[in-house]
Amino acid sequence: MIVMLVRNKEPYLPYTLTQLSELDYPKERLALWIHSDHNEDRSAELLAAWLAEYRPLYRSVHAVLNTTSPPLRPDESSAIDMSEGRYRDVIKLKEDALTAARRIWADFVWFLDADVILHEAAVLRQLIEMRKPVVAPMLRTHGAYSNFWAGMDDNFYYRRTEEYGQIYGSKKRGCFSVPMVHSCVLVNLLSTRSDGLTFVREKLPAPIGPTSDDVITFALSARQAGMEMHVCNQRDFGQMPIPLRSPEVLGKEWLNIVNIKLEMMVDHPPPPVASVLRPFVPDPPEKTKLGFDHIYMIGLARRPDRRRRMLLAFDELGIDAETVDAVDGRQLNDSALAELGVAMLRDYRDPINDRRLTFGEIGCFLSHHRVWSDMVAHGYERIIVFEDDLRFASYFHYRLERLMAEVDALNLDWDLIYLGRKIMRTDEEWVAGAQRLVHPSYTYWTLAYALTRRGAEKLLKEEPLGKMIAVDEYLPIMFGQHPNTGWAAQFSGAGSLLAYSASPLLVTPIKYTGEPGYVSDTEDAGTIGAELEGTCSVDGCPTPAN
Template sequence: MLRMNASFMLVTLAVLKALAVAQGSNPSVMIVLLVRNKETYLPYTLSQLSRLDYPKERLALWIASDHNQDRSAEILHTWLERYSLPYLSVEAFVNASSPSLRPDERSAVRLSPGRLRAVGDMKQEALKRARTLGIDMVWFLDADVVLHDRSVLRRLQSVRKPVVAPMLRSAGGYSNFQPSIGRTSPQEEDAFPRIYSGRVRGCFAVPLVRSCVLMDLRDPRTASLTFVSQSCELQREVETLDDAVALAISSRNSGLKMTVCNGEDFGLTPVPLSPTQELKDEWQNLLAMKLETLIDHPPMSVVPLMRLFLPPPPTKSRLGFDRIYVIGLGRRPERWRRLKACFDEIGIEAVRMLAVDGRKLTDEFLEERDIHPRGEGRKRFINKGEVGCSLSHYYIWRDVIKHNLSRVIILEDDSHPSADFPARLRQLVDEVDRLRPEWHFLYLFREAAFPDDFEPVEGSEHLVRPGFSYTTLAYALTRSGAETLLRDDPLKNLLCVDHYIPLMSGEVLFSEWMEVYPSAGTLRVYSGRENIIEPVKRIGEHGFVSDCTEVDDLFGEVSYGNEVEECNMETLT
């Protein structure tokens, strides 16, 4: 146990409170951190505290940890010895010798009544201590929360609400707020997706917040708030009567509203483990959070001391393929950095291929290479962005033949793998190799023209024969597939690659180009029933960029402008 002398703590607090009044500056805040079996997250959580944009002399720490089966106690001791000195006060109750389970527990994952009571009691004790010390605000922070913004505490304070939390997302659509306690009305049901998706933005009154909650003790209405439930009229309605529910009920009974803010991407919280899972599954949760972070933020990192507690990086592989290509614009290096960081996390070895930039295409360039862009169907033009897309993939198909590669994966650099991408890929490839060993082309992501337009492959759980599909964001290709795609010299009548693949697979039944391409219909194309990789951004999402619409110059017989968007992938340099 590490605990500072109480009299020293009180004197220090009094002096600094006087200084704060004189400077008109930061309220004192007690950070309450309860830790149990959080070795997976602790190096990152504690690093966040070290980097928090708030004066350490205005922060008090109240930390409790027991009944661990991992290195949580060791991590806490190591961090406290190095980083605790500047804080206003530190009270840390770290029991490294307590049994791994409480008397009524069957596993460290299952939430037993005794465990729920213990968590509520510890938070109540911390709240009482903060009131005794005259602390202005208490920040109850879960040990597995990932925060993107170093100034999040200041932002929560600026909301000026008695109980406020930033909205935290998770890879599974779980969040740290609820639109109701107990039975849910249709209006409350609609509130969650509207707030969670960001369709409405701001700060909203909600019945329950958890995981990252700031409480302002200067507001007299917070005097009756408690984490300990005396009696609960909703006992039969709520699934789990935990500390957050107890706080929500006491808040409601006090006539006080809780607030959640979604004005920005504040951070992440993991999906809670189910009773059938094990502690080791937290590593997969952390991996999902790391990948989610990379969509809009730099990679998660730790302070140097915490590197001692990180596992070694995964061994990289090509997932059973000869090569994994990533094609992207040379003028967008940040996309390659993001995807490479994802690959570093999940253990993928890939090569970057700079491709054709539609901005730089000229008529002279195309004439010298005997390249003739063509429109297709009702879209009688093709823009330079789409030509860049098609040429980028064409040159990789040629590279497959040149280097005699048996099978490859081709990804555009705006693809984003999930934590289970390698496992799902192996599962899908095993099925196609077993059931359709003659396959040429395997969509890993596709946009179907009609959602139900596919034919299940007999004997397969995941494999289908897809109908007309857009995008070449991510696919696997065999050497024979590359030969088929190149056989009829596609440069002489270069179509948007989104049209060319369906044409060659026989999904375009009426086209003027059927006679031009004798091999049309011979490309053996399959797909997973569900996509196993996703785009990092979709059309309409903040930050989405498509170079197909960015380049306005057109090729083709007639220009209708750029209102028809049928090649919604990246143009590659």
């Protein structure tokens, strides 16, 4: 039996209900127990529409959709207030659902929150196959919050542990015994010990813990019944939002579902929506240039998966961007570069790998160079440049707005602002009077940045194609933070670029080196031949590899 309590979950329900209808599990073997009340949104209407379509397919359906209850209980100050009355009602409803599951001799009962977005249709089968008495798939959020505790203190509340970070960060994988799980919990009722499970403190053999907390009481009942709780993280099972807290408002849930969808699309297709629920999904936001003159997105044409994901992300965020085909390093060779007038910087070797530039790195530089040139040709004053291998931070649109408002309030004279990069030092200085801006030190990556026309003109004036290095080496030279003074000395404008960085960053890579699915189109490519290194030192050019 699947249990779902619903209150003010309109942003999530088109996706959570669709995932129920698409579960890889026979519907004739599933019972549903659904209750919804005290809504300020269209949650009840959504449930009614979905049930009208799918109710006949399930073994049994118990659904109470209370459309006459007031938006707030008498002791609630807001719809997100966890008042005593709210706890009391939730405890009763969950206990009633557990009793109903026992009454129909259900083998399992699955308590599933209405805002949990699961990534795979097979998740119920996967949980059953884990053969645990009480099990939850680990769910991610846009922070460090999840649906389990790895520690509980003597007062039965959360205790920070090292193990939590290891499990949540997937530093170790498997199923782990934990003191508490919630939000997406499968309970094996075939075990006779499950008779001791309860949400009601007074029913505990040894009544301990807070008087009104359904989650903690259930965890204590499992402990007293000898039923271990487990959280499992072998797969990327799904996501959940961080619960709202006062003074936040319900409207933030519309932002949270966008965060979840963006994260889901990093490794999975966008969440589907059943046809009967599509009328409840709002239209995408109107696209804008976010207060800039133009936005570019650089991506390889042979990476349609990345491009498709970025275009879907732009739809969700309301970003009007021009797609720019990156120069593909696979299509370059020494002769083509000679025709373009590309020559390597004297004495350049990659600082980490001790090698020449790869064709992928050259293609990356050429791609950014073309964007800078296009910006100047069109007379754009301020642009944003995105690469296609990034993931957006939560609430990206609003973080960017606040960042640029701070730039304007400080009357900051700037050429470039990093929105995403690899930070090489942790002691970077804050910009005076700023809360979101730092002075960047030596920095890698060009995931995303804002650029002024003056900044583009400075970058182009150096004619860097004739003394090329990796683009993320070139930028630190131009803002005076590169440790190799010999390279910097070959650029007359070194140190002239006025560069800053968002802090915290607004984008990060979709994958880091070593993570499953990591691919580099710049590093995993052949290196140039020595014939292009026409400016090698008097000691001679390194011999090309055979």
